[in-house]
């Protein structure tokens with residue numbers, strides 16, 4: 001900014017300002033707190049300049065210019081609130097609304113619709129249009145996407161997304177003039193792993209997710225800023241719940257991880273939270289254990305054990321793993337190993353988005369907390385110890401879909417332990433014959449830190465509520481166990497446990513929940529001392 | 538030509554297409570003229586024809602679909618052997634193109650945009666053919682028929698019928 005060569009002085013609404021050369025008027029104005037309305041512009045896509053809502057008055061042009069594509073220049077004078085600018089915007093709004101239906105009461109986009117917002121601010125309060133509105137198609141464009149053509153303002157964001165980001169090119173604008181609308185080629189539906197993003201970026205309710213259709217009014221939902229557990233990319237997401245139940249996931253902007261996008265596997269993966277196979281309560285020898293009695297039963301089993309081993313999974317948070325480590329240490333002579341579910345396939349997209357083949361959100365974190373050979377040498381050692389019957393008590397954490405596929409061999413192995421305690425998200429053969437089965441939280445239900453494949457620590461937050469499920473999380477059960485073991489006076493929050501971890505481990509030192517904030521940080525980038533204060537404990 | 542199972546450009550069309558590619562900066566830029574070739578090869582630009590062009594040019598079929606539907610001058614449905622395009626813009630309208638349309642309708646029993654049952658004739662109304670000095674004008678396929686009286690229209694239809702009878706429709 002200080003380099004005068006790359007700095008441009010221009011005037012915004014009568015005030016002289018400076019910005020980096022090459023910025024568009026819209027971007028530069030935003031830096032100075034002036035938001036200019038936009039429909040077709042999206043920071044992640046090429047500039048189309050077709051909607052014209054962003055027009056502003058310029059001293060360099062007899063007519064208003066579009067601020068999303070015009071760049072700032074020395075001596076440029078821009079007015080965003082002059083009569084010319086306001087008039088231009090109002091006229092564009094009037095045109096946009098000519099054929100737009102009065103659908104807001106039944107439209108899923110209402111409440112987060114750009115057209116609705118701008119209409120409120122810049123639209124006329126009545127219509128001068130007395131002719132009939134035209135009708136365009138309402139239909140399925142693909143397995144997850146419907147279009148309500150009457151609402152389409154033909155901004156082409158969705159078309160550009162499929163051309164530039166997913167590279168799949170399924171969408172186009174057909175016809176022209178006021179008949180134009182988004183469509184797919186007959187017989188070639190929109191069906192790619194990033195398709196759901198088109199619904200997010202559609203500024204109106206034209207593209208609708210068939211998964212979310214009529215599920216909730218957006219303003220009634222609660223939002224939790226979390227991280228997707230679908231793969232080791234760790235896309236930042238917003239989990240939206242209604243009365244405690246997840247209704248949809250949407251991506252949260254994070255230019256270091258997922259830009260503005262997320263994949264459909266992650267987006268629709270939340271349904272596993274409510275699968276019939278979820279465990280609802282703890283069971284001791286087939287008898288139900290009360291939520292408050294779980295840790296006591298666990299303590300009883302462990303205190304009579306001569307040799308204990310822990311088998312952890314890569315869905316567990318760093319905090320949970322840290323607790324496992326402390327417990328194992330105080331039991332003395334216990335082994336810890338990890339198991340990995342099957343890898344998937346990597347998908348790369350022309351827009352730079354990547355779905356990782358590594359389907360384990362915290363493999364890296366687990367290696368930092370428990371050692372780099374957790375899933376390799378340690379796992380092999382535990383396997384042989386189990387097969388020759390030298391493990392008296394095994395505590396196994398079986399998250400994800402359990403020991404299906406790659407983890408299959410563990411099914412037989414774990415039954416060779418003298419006693420078996422299983423923390424599981426889903427019922428399955430791994431629970432059969434176990435002495436104690438304890439329900440475990442799934443991704444999106446965990447409170448804590450995951451480390452993604454790029455060694456970036458990010459906070460995943462729980463969307464759990466009392467209505468949707470009520471068993472205590474592992475974070476609580478493990479700490480209660482420590483209380484029984486007289487290792488701890490009282491349970492702490494995830495932030496408190498993370499502080500213990502960062503004090504005990506070099507990899508995490510200097511970081512805290514509050515310093516990681518909403519968008520996380522590379523582990524190697526230690527925050528300045530001031531912000532390293534831990535969260536509440 | 539009716540749609541066959543396997544669509545393909547003739548050798549000649551393919552040569553023309555390859556020449557086109559050498560004239561445009563990108564493959565996609567040659568889409569408009571390539572569609573013209575496809576139109577004359579296949580007679581129409583329906584779904585299979587658009588798909589053929591998309592595959593040939595290695596672009597998404599949706600891109601072709603968008604372009605074909607944007608322009609009104611591509612033939613999305615097949616036309617008869619003779620495509621009668623009656624100019625309806627000002628000069629022709631003043632010189633009685635409305636009557637010309639009615640006359641064709643009367644003689645052939647087809648409305649604007651329709652094809653006769655025998656498959657020989659399609660009637661369309663088009664905008665100025667650039668031959669205002671000889672209004673009213675019909676463009677039949679690539680040929681102009683100018684300064685038409687209603688009798689001339691009858692004669693034209695008769696002549697085309699005979700031609701078709703000889704050549705085999």
Ligand code: SF4
Nearest residue numbers: 152153155156158202
């Ligand atoms: S469907 Fe939505 S994103 Fe696509 S062009 Fe229409 S308004 Fe824009």
Ligand code: SF4
Nearest residue numbers: 228230231235263266
């Ligand atoms: S890419 Fe991975 S982290 Fe991102 S949404 Fe998909 S599964 Fe989730």
Ligand code: FES
Nearest residue numbers: 040051052054068
């Ligand atoms: S936002 Fe500038 S023209 Fe659409």
Ligand code: FES
Nearest residue numbers: 624629666668669
């Ligand atoms: S008006 Fe018919 S040719 Fe010009």
